Amino acid sequence: xxxxxxxxxxxxxxxxxxxxxxxxxxxxxxxxxxxxxxxxxxxxxxxxxxxxxxxxxxxxxxxxxxxxxxxxxxxxxxxxxxxxxxxxxxxxxxxxxxxxxxxxxxxxxxxxxxxxxxxxxxxxxxx
Amino acid sequence: xxxxxxxxxxxxxxxxxxxxxxxxxxxxxxxxxxxxxxxxxxxxxxxxxxxxxxxxxxxxxxxxxxxxxxxxxxxxxxxxxxxxxxxxxxxxxxxxxxxxxxxxxxxxxxxxxxxxxxxxxxxxxxxxxxxxxxxxxxxxxxxxxxxxxxxxxxxxxxxxxxxxxxxxxxxxxxxxxxxxxxxxxxxxxxxxxxxxxxxxxxxxxxxxxxxxxxxxxxxxxxxxxxxxxxxxxxxxxxxxxxxxxxxxxxxxxxxxxxxxxxxxxxxxxxxxxxxxxxxx
Numbered sequence: 001x002x003x004x005x006x007x008x009x010x011x012x013x014x015x016x017x018x019x020x021x022x023x024x025x026x027x028x029x030x031x032x033x034x035x036x037x038x039x040x041x042x043x044x045x046x047x048x049x050x051x052x053x054x055x056x057x058x059x060x061x062x063x064x065x066x067x068x069x070x071x072x073x074x075x076x077x078x079x080x081x082x083x084x085x086x087x088x089x090x091x092x093x094x095x096x097x098x099x100x101x102x103x104x105x106x107x108x109x110x111x112x113x114x115x116x117x118x119x120x121x122x123x124x125x126x127x
Numbered sequence: 128x129x130x131x132x133x134x135x136x137x138x139x140x141x142x143x144x145x146x147x148x149x150x151x152x153x154x155x156x157x158x159x160x161x162x163x164x165x166x167x168x169x170x171x172x173x174x175x176x177x178x179x180x181x182x183x184x185x186x187x188x189x190x191x192x193x194x195x196x197x198x199x200x201x202x203x204x205x206x207x208x209x210x211x212x213x214x215x216x217x218x219x220x221x222x223x224x225x226x227x228x229x230x231x232x233x234x235x236x237x238x239x240x241x242x243x244x245x246x247x248x249x250x251x252x253x254x255x256x257x258x259x260x261x262x263x264x265x266x267x268x269x270x271x272x273x274x275x276x277x278x279x280x281x282x283x284x285x286x287x288x289x290x291x292x293x294x295x296x297x298x299x300x301x302x303x304x305x306x307x308x309x310x311x312x313x314x315x316x317x318x319x320x321x322x323x324x325x326x327x328x329x330x331x332x333x334x335x336x337x338x339x340x341x342x343x344x345x346x347x348x349x350x351x352x353x354x355x356x357x358x359x360x361x362x363x364x365x366x367x368x369x370x371x372x373x374x375x376x377x378x379x380x381x382x383x384x385x386x387x388x389x390x391x392x393x394x395x396x397x398x399x400x401x402x403x404x405x406x407x
Contacts, residue, residue, distance in 0.1 A: 014197065021187040021334070029184070029363060036134075036356040044131035048353070053170035055348030062346065079352035080345075083180050083359070087341045089187050090334040097205060108265065112206050116335065119212040123219075123342030 016100070017093055024089030028082045035070070035078025042075060063124070091120045130353065137167065138357035145185065145365025151385050152326075153245055154333075155362040156182050156304035157238060161392040164231070165399070169354065171227050171234075175303030176349035179341045181362035182305045186333035188363065189370065196272070198327035203267050203282060203320070207292045208332055211310070212339035214296020219340035222301050223347060231400030234302050238393035242386040244308045257281045262318075271324050280321050287317040300340035305333040 059065040060080050069077025094117045101109040140162050141155070148155035156178040163174040193199050222230060258268045258281030267282035282288075291313035299306040307329050314325035344350050 014199075014201065017201070018190075021190055025184055025187045025363070029360060032356055032359060035352070036360070039353060039356070040131055040134060043353075044134075045129045048128065048130045048133040050167070050169040050173050050351065050354055053172050056351060057348070060352060061348040061350070076352040079356045080350070083345070083350060083352070083355060086180060086183050086187075086359070087338050087345065090183065090338040093187075094205075094208075094335060097201065106266075109202060109205060112209065116205060116208045116212055119209070119216065120335070120339055120342070123212075123216060123339045124346075 017096060020093055020096060021089060024085065024092065028086035028089065031082030031085060032079050033082075035075050035080075035082055037075070038073070038078060039075030087124065091117070091124070094120060133167075134353070134357045137163070137354070138361040140166070141181070141358045141361025142365035142368075145181070145362035145367075146369040147365075147385055148362070149185070149189075149366040149369025151245060151382050152307070153241055153385075153389075154182065154305040154307055155185055155366060156302075157241060157389065158392075159358060159362060160234065160303060161238070161396055163354075163358070165392065165395055171230055172222075172349050173351050173354055175222065175230075176341075176344045176351065177303075177355040177358040179303040179337050179344060180350060180355050181359045182299075182303070182337040183334050183341060184359055184363045185366040186305060186330055186337065188367065190327075190331045190334060193327040193330055196327070198271050198323045199331040200267065200269050200320070200324055200328050201331070202265065202269070203314070203318075204328045204331045206265055206267070206285075207289060207313070207328075208335050210289045210292035211296035211299070211332055211336040214293040214298075215300035215336045215339035216343065218297035218300025218302075219343040220300075221297070223343075225301075228400045228403040230301065231396050235393040235395075235397035235400065237298060237302060237304070237306075238389050238396065241308045242389040242393070244312065245382060246386050259283045259285075261285045269324075271321060278321075280324065282318045282320060284317045284319070288313045291317055296336050296339070299333075299336050300343075303340075303344075305337065307333055 059069045060076060066077060066080040066084055070081040094113060098110055098113045098117065101113055141159060144158035144162060145155040147158055159178045159181065160174045163169040164171050262282035262285050265285065268280065270277045270279040291309060295306045295309035295313060298309060310329040310332060311325050314320045314328060
């Protein structure tokens with residue numbers, strides 16, 4: 001009986017995680033697509049230059065910059081916002097797993113998952 | 128060439144890369160980076176940034192399906208993600224300081240290795256239901272569905288698997304690929320997990336690993352929206368089409384052909400890296 005409940009809980013958790021992953025990717029792809037449409041509409045006839053590497057400006061590489069640029073309706077900002085949502089998808093998945101492990105009173109895995117989340121948050125928000 | 132034409136060409140190439148990547152199980156990144164650098168003359172740093180993002184998209188999409196089928200082991204995946212994500216950070220920092228010609232050479236070598244691994248027939252482990260002590264303490268034993276009903280399995284050699292996963296993460300962060308080949312190796316060979324479990328769990332982990340380095344790449348301005356947009360959408364589309372063909376019987380021939388292409392691309396990457404002129 002206990003085993004059956006455990007299996008059910010595991011299944012539950014896996015379903016939630018699966019749905020989060022799928023939804024995140026779909027939303028991100030739609031935002032990127034709409035940003036891309038605006039970008040091509042406005043700049044489609046310009047000449048591309050990706051041969052010489054030049055770092056993206058702060059407006060397109062910092063989280064606040066990206067949010068501001070996309071609020072101003074810039075296509076490139078929108079694309080970056082979509083990409084940011086995409087990067088956030090696995091991060092959300094990890095965060096949700098902490099709750100699930102906590103619900104199962106699995107302290108070891110609450111700790112393990114928290115370490116992973118810290119590394120991801122450092123990557124996104126650290127200097 | 129205008130941005131519009133360029134975008135459409137990149138989109139078409141990315142669909143193909145995603146399709147082949149899904150069909151062969153090697154992932155889209157392995158094709159997209161040589162395609163962008165060698166064919167389109169894109170700087171390898173832009174190519175890595177774009178590829179990394181597409182890796183997150185495809186792996187999250189595929190992982191969603193695998194997780195629902197019950198093959199992936201979330202505990203094993205989560206534990207090993209400590210190693211892959213730290214490795215990914217190290218790889219990304221390394222990429223910021225390494226000369227692009229060296230990155231091209233390393234990429235070529237990893238390409239050859241991946242082609243070799245994908246052609247080797249994987250022997251199914253005689254997986255035992257018992258774990259060793261550390262794996263047992265980490266509750267890594269589980270079960271997975273088979274045609275004959277649910278089958279239980281255990282895990283072994285966790286430290287060795289953890290070490291290999293760090294390397295897998297570093298390669299992923301340095302080169303912008305999923306490095307599923309190394310991940311599967313760690314779980315197949317070192318931890319002796321069943322075939323389907325290691326494949327599914329690897330897929331489940333690739334997105335988190337890539338997210339760890341993608342944050343660094345984004346902040347450092349390596350991810351260009353104009354280039355990444357068609358790459359991400361194209362690879363995602365191609366991979367979803369490829370996943371539906373996954374059960375076709377002709378995959379073996381295709382895999383051999385694909386490996387030949389990959390080795391040629393690898394030699395080109397190494398050559399241009401040594402010459403240092405083409406890929407700056």
